[in-house]
Amino acid sequence: MKDEPNLVEMRDITKGFPGVLANDRVSFAARAGEIHALLGENGAGKSTLMSILTGLYRPDEGEIIVAGRRIELHSPRDAIRNGIGMVYQHFRLIPPFSVAENVILGLDAPRFLLNMPEIEKKVAALSESYGLRVDPKVKVWQLSVGEQQRVEIVKMLYRGARILILDEPTAVLTPQETRELFLTLRRMAGNGHAVIFITHKLHEVMEVADRITVLRGGRSVGTVEKKDTNPASLARMMVGREIPPAPSRSEGPRGEKILELQAVQAMSDKGLPALRGVSLTIRAGELLGIAGVSGNGQKELAEVVTGLRPVQAGRLYIKGKDLTNRSPKEIIEAGVSHVPEDRLGTGLIPNLGVLENVILKEYRRPPISRGPLLDRRAARERSEDLVRDFQVKVAYLDLPVKLLSGGNLQRLLLAREISAAPSLIVAVYPVRGLDIGATETVHNLLLQQKARGAAILLISEDLEEILHLSDRVAVMYEGEIQGVLPSSEARLEEIGLLMAGMKKEATTA
Numbered sequence: 001m002k003d004e005p006n007l008v009e010m011r012d013i014t015k016g017f018p019g020v021l022a023n024d025r026v027s028f029a030a031r032a033g034e035i036h037a038l039l040g041e042n043g044a045g046k047s048t049l050m051s052i053l054t055g056l057y058r059p060d061e062g063e064i065i066v067a068g069r070r071i072e073l074h075s076p077r078d079a080i081r082n083g084i085g086m087v088y089q090h091f092r093l094i095p096p097f098s099v100a101e102n103v104i105l106g107l108d109a110p111r112f113l114l115n116m117p118e119i120e121k122k123v124a125a126l127s128e129s130y131g132l133r134v135d136p137k138v139k140v141w142q143l144s145v146g147e148q149q150r151v152e153i154v155k156m157l158y159r160g161a162r163i164l165i166l167d168e169p170t171a172v173l174t175p176q177e178t179r180e181l182f183l184t185l186r187r188m189a190g191n192g193h194a195v196i197f198i199t200h201k202l203h204e205v206m207e208v209a210d211r212i213t214v215l216r217g218g219r220s221v222g223t224v225e226k227k228d229t230n231p232a233s234l235a236r237m238m239v240g241r242e243i244p245p246a247p248s249r250s251e252g253p254r255g256e257k258i259l260e261l262q263a264v265q266a267m268s269d270k271g272l273p274a275l276r277g278v279s280l281t282i283r284a285g286e287l288l289g290i291a292g293v294s295g296n297g298q299k300e301l302a303e304v305v306t307g308l309r310p311v312q313a314g315r316l317y318i319k320g321k322d323l324t325n326r327s328p329k330e331i332i333e334a335g336v337s338h339v340p341e342d343r344l345g346t347g348l349i350p351n352l353g354v355l356e357n358v359i360l361k362e363y364r365r366p367p368i369s370r371g372p373l374l375d376r377r378a379a380r381e382r383s384e385d386l387v388r389d390f391q392v393k394v395a396y397l398d399l400p401v402k403l404l405s406g407g408n409l410q411r412l413l414l415a416r417e418i419s420a421a422p423s424l425i426v427a428v429y430p431v432r433g434l435d436i437g438a439t440e441t442v443h444n445l446l447l448q449q450k451a452r453g454a455a456i457l458l459i460s461e462d463l464e465e466i467l468h469l470s471d472r473v474a475v476m477y478e479g480e481i482q483g484v485l486p487s488s489e490a491r492l493e494e495i496g497l498l499m500a501g502m503k504k505e506a507t508t509a
């Protein structure tokens with residue numbers, strides 16, 4: 001692999017947006033047969049660089065060379081023609097269409113010429129040879145997030161992509177799915193593809209990458225071979241300073257019961273039982289972590305607590321008040337904040353500006369509202385305060401939030417939710433997609449809220465994170481709480497067994 005020539009090379013790429021130089025003379029090259037990780041903190045310019053390589057953005061300066069030839073990319077179509085394909089952070093599939101239909105979507109062939117059985121066969125063959133388990137006939141809305149990602153990958157392979165770019169692919173995957181994805185990436189590299197893998201996670205880089213390029217503040221810090229580096233050194237390259245040790249959980253006094261669920265049952269979107277009699281309690285000043293492989297009812301649990309999903313049976317109490325099947329608005333008014341899994345779907349409105357998103361939940365209350373009127377000045381001051389206090393990097397307050405980087409989106413969401421001084425915070429995968437620095441910020445914010453007396457329901461797949469932050473850990477499996485352990489006693493193996501459905505004697509949360 002060492003002697004392989006570069007399959008793709010980007011030379012001195014510069015790209016500015018109003019108020020920010022996202023890429024500053026960045027050079028980057030990937031070889032056939034390698035997995036090349038692109039590493040960097042939130043806002044370092046990774047997505048921008050790769051959007052240039054896929055023809056989504058035009059660079060202000062610099063050139064792109066594919067297989068020895070200088071090329072101009074005017075659109076994603078041009079990129080595909082040159083064998084470059086990207087799997088984005090937000091998928092672009094059409095839910096009512098089948099997998100095979102999605103794979104051929106946007107290809108030039110007129111529809112009546114399409115031989116669906118033939119296409120389905122080809123899709124199946126591709127999935128098979130790369131270990132991408134997915135049924136070509138199934139409709140996309142029925143798929144899990146991990147399966148949808150596989151469809152996106154098949155789609156690129158179907159179009160003949162030799163250079164495959166994945167933007168934080170593991171941020172939405174379970175540990176199991178992540179392992180499968182890595183095998184797929186390895187197979188692709190083995191077949192002579194160049195695989196470019198954007199991530200923040202150092203242990204993934206160490207596991208799967210052959211080489212690593214680090215970006216910081218829009219510039220390339222350098223490219224290293226995996227065998228010549230280690231996590232500490234990569235972290236230093238990324239952040240430009242030593243990383244302080246993670247904050248530690250502190251025991252505070254517990255207060256009144258804030259959240260209480262009694263034998264709650266709820267259905268999934270597919271109409272199947274998703275919560276099968278969940279009971280749990282969280283007190284003021286307590287953080288309960290929910291561990292488990294995603295898809296075992298965690299999402300539904302968060303939605304039931306925030307009023308977004310109906311309860312079929314059982315009761316939901318907040319501060320002793322029965323709020324079963326009350327509206328999200330009533331639940332917000334009872335002091336519940338929500339950091340949802342799907343930041344750009346449920347959490348924030350993509351096309352609205354930062355300011356509008358900040359006031360989304362409180363435009364009915366003073367000082368933002370004065371009678372029937374909206375006080376623009378108060379709204380602006382409030383947004384400015386939040387952006388400053390939570391260090392959201394944004395050029396101006398009317399910027400549509402869909403243009404913020406992943407980490408900045410999450411900061412903005414947390415800023416809004418935490419600043420409401422809630423009694424209960426429901427945080428669903430709150431550090432997904434975040435870099436080391438931003439993760440540290442979010443963890444500190446949650447612990448501060450806990451110390452202030454908030455009850456916190458933390459849903460995460462990262463056991464280290466859960467053990468680190470939680471007072472107690474509840475493990476979910478197939479819609480049930482398998483067991484609850486004080487995190488000081490909880491051992492990884494024990495939680496792992498509960499996550500796999502090996503129930504120990506019943507305990508109540």
Ligand SMILES: Nc1ncnc2c1ncn2[C@@H]1O[C@H](COP(=O)(O)OP(=O)(O)OP(=O)(O)O)[C@@H](O)[C@H]1O
Binds near residue numbers: 021041394403433
């Ligand atoms: N279309 C755009 N308009 C304005 N600014 C943008 C746009 N796209 C990106 N930016 C800004 O450019 C900088 C680099 O963003 P980019 O999305 O490339 O970072 P990233 O390394 O992918 O971050 P993350 O890890 O959070 O996804 C950020 O400051 C971001 O806010």
Ligand SMILES: [Mg+2]
Binds near residue numbers: 047048
């Ligand atoms: Mg990005």
